Amino acid sequence: MVPRNTPLKPAWIEDPPAAGSYRALFKWGDPARVKHPDQRLVRLLQGQLGLSEAEWRRPAAGAMDAIASIPPSRLAAAHVQALTAIVEAPNASTASMERLRFGVGQSAEEIWQLRAGELPPAADLVLHPRHREDVIRIVAYCHRENIPIYPCGGGSSVTRGLSPVRGGVSLVLRTHMHRVLRFSETNQTITVEPGLDGPHYEALLNDAPRRLHARRAYTGGHFPQSFEFSTVGGWVAAMGAGQESTYYGDMADLVVALEMVSPSGVLRTREVPASATGPCLKALATGSEGAYGVLVAVTLKIFRHQPANRRRFSFIFGDWDRAVTAVREISQGEFGRPSVLRLSDPEETDTALTLYGVSGTPLERLIRLRGLRPGRRCLLLGRTDGEKGLARHVHRCIRRVCRRQGGVYLGGYPVRRWEHGRFSDPYMREDLNDFGIFIDTLETSVSWEHLAPVYQGVRGYIKSRPRTLCLTHASHFYPQGTNLYFIFIGRMGSLEAFRGFHGGIVERIRTCGGTLSHHHGVGRLLAPWMPAYLGPAGMGVLRALKQHFDPRNIMNPGGTLGLD
């Protein structure tokens, strides 16, 4: 047992990464911001992973190293000149760091490669298009000249989706293309350029009366963990789902229309609520991950912003099975849906109770009194939204369902604690990595029938690795099933060993009956499993569309979606 009273101050790195360092490429979010694991988490990790106090005082070597040299751009000067002429000089760059920067995402593999001093693929040219017309001209030029294009939104891809593995152009959409193109309060839609990021998008809608001359305030209803550093275009291209998707829907549900520039032309779909005019065209572009074209406009559903109606709840259940019974009933009960619903498995629950400060409080005494034991008990937290009476009704029904399964009501406090860290937790990753601890996630979608085999199979595989934490939750609910989100934490041997372990998890997800991804997308990370997952007929369709949109394979080439 680790002594609880001795304060331990790990040698956290607090300086912003130096310009030109590896850290500048992989650090999450705001370069100047850090969020250290608190004392409780440090002690918990120390105990479970077996770190000595001394190890917490020695950050891993190389964490702040400068990049020695970056190979020069290989793009012919004439191409650089022609493409630069399209966007105008300040919006094109062949500077070394720039060419790396927009091609690095946030996958564990990329981060560990950078920490090991391995250079990631570099683009030859970075372009910051100013508007749709720039994109059309760039795509046409690159198609003619056979130059790869790698679209980049917020840069938060965890699937190596941005990686310019064949050089060419990194096309950065967030620099200029973040305008509102159309707002219709009547239709409850907004059309924006793809480079608009989460906080600006949401703030604009929340402030609609002032900034959009609307009668009401609105919300986009889309809050992925990457919210602060992801863009609307990225949400659509990678088919994301936010933490409130149970009420608002996944990105696939939220897209009303879109415009995509591909080498074969510009596909623009209509802003209509529904239609029966052949297969749904917007569905082909949603989830195409830049492999078919570049999104230049996206029309999304918006919702009334009514935070005053919100109700929070949390429950703790005796075991996973009863908790799953409760969330299934919540999903299928037809009494309306909660916005947030998040069920933690026993290991995540015990961690959360520690981190959310429940341990040692009257809440913990209550939990003990009810005989809900560590290692078995499961925490459910959530929120209801919408019109006031609906939010109240859904809240009331959820309480009824949970009580029927023996759930003990813990009130709204744990939800507020979770809300507090919901977007900033990724900052802690650098701190853990600095001490040789990896933390990574994989997620999958499961029908209710597959929930148990996937949960047990994948968790069993992860826990078969010694001294490895596996925190699991389900956080996106549908009448037909849910997702499972596995967070695994351990000490790093080699990158090769990590890859093997990671691949083993993906394979276990697949063979147990989960989808390859619920909301992270495929990118290059999961591409090797796509043929086995979709089968030849499914892959054949994706390839036929690729051939149609991008016959010369210039759009995000080199593995995306398993296409080449």
Add this chain to the structure above:
Amino acid sequence: MVPRNTPLKPAWIEDPPAAGSYRALFKWGDPARVKHPDQRLVRLLQGQLGLSEAEWRRPAAGAMDAIASIPPSRLAAAHVQALTAIVEAPNASTASMERLRFGVGQSAEEIWQLRAGELPPAADLVLHPRHREDVIRIVAYCHRENIPIYPCGGGSSVTRGLSPVRGGVSLVLRTHMHRVLRFSETNQTITVEPGLDGPHYEALLNDAPRRLHARRAYTGGHFPQSFEFSTVGGWVAAMGAGQESTYYGDMADLVVALEMVSPSGVLRTREVPASATGPCLKALATGSEGAYGVLVAVTLKIFRHQPANRRRFSFIFGDWDRAVTAVREISQGEFGRPSVLRLSDPEETDTALTLYGVSGTPLERLIRLRGLRPGRRCLLLGRTDGEKGLARHVHRCIRRVCRRQGGVYLGGYPVRRWEHGRFSDPYMREDLNDFGIFIDTLETSVSWEHLAPVYQGVRGYIKSRPRTLCLTHASHFYPQGTNLYFIFIGRMGSLEAFRGFHGGIVERIRTCGGTLSHHHGVGRLLAPWMPAYLGPAGMGVLRALKQHFDPRNIMNPGGTLGLD
């Protein structure tokens, strides 16, 4: 003014159509069933269309004529033999009437052609596959031998979607392929073969405790007007929407997974609630109208069957604008959604008040007292479903919204009247046609912004034709818009004149900003407008998929979706 007290008995045809007659091909539904327009409707039509009493006593010539001669099958004997061998003898036919029967749908054009003694295209061979394996072998054989295949579900297409314009095979799925393949109460899904019809599908689910060993009763939630004579496969292939879609969703929302046999192979998608593994494959098959392949299995969402929770309501508003404001608020209010919601325009309202027996009752006095005038007032009717408290809450909120727009509550009676005729009204079409009155419908989907221009533009066009009724309603609601359903009734000049008039309506829908179809599909009827509607990029995608799935163009060839 037509005297109201003289009973008028038109010379209705009551005999079932003779075998081998034109009427046997076009008559709606059960051959033995008729449903005559009641006295009120007859009088209303007489007045508005200017029929004399004498005309009601003389049915149009040729209504019961026998078909003189049908050209023989042109398919080589070897092919007939090989295909017959696949399904086994009783399941293949080259009999003349059979070859016509499964290629005739329910479009006004087909019906008037048949009434005029024009023969529709005939298949060369009718096959009734027994199961998936038969379909796979038939498609493979026809692909190799270049023989067209025309899939037929319930035969209720109103878009000439079944028409074997190039001969070949009519593939009838309803004869044998109506089995349940899998039922999962846990997932709330059912997987069925495509030929299962509406009543059997719904009865099975309603009776799930007995017939599927379920704990509860379920509903499919899909009730198109063609419910009694349409199939699950047809719903998916033509992307239907039912009369309760506002709550349960359109067919595109209800499909969880499917299996489609195409010349290029068998595409089977997974039963998962969501995924981010590239563009959604099931979306490509949904709405493909048999042009990409034959559906052999469809997995649909099911819902709890809780008719005891149902609440009915109806309101009458002073004018269309206030009624539209009310239904938009109902759609966007986020208090939950009604299942049925149906707003009639003034012309349909006045007709409905007559037909539903409100005229002359205390309800009518109430309406008059409130100053709601004929020619302006609009009827809204609907129903709430789901869990008891939700159904009650939605009902309460709807009443509040409607009152705010001056709506006068009329109770549940008009809804029950509407429910009574919801599936049987199509039977009246033959009666009207027999007296030279055409009745046809076109429907479109509109964003809220486009509702007014499409309503006014299309109605204006229809009403510019003398003595033509135009009854319009919106009956499928979304936060982003609704549909408009135009019923037009008049006296028939020539088929050519009808075609011109009909085409003019479609063109007006398109230019005013409506979709070509909301839930009837495209078929061959609307195909000529598809290139202008989708544009070259959109058509290019549909064609690329066609080329992939069906490179020799054997699947429902000859115009479907505007593909050839």
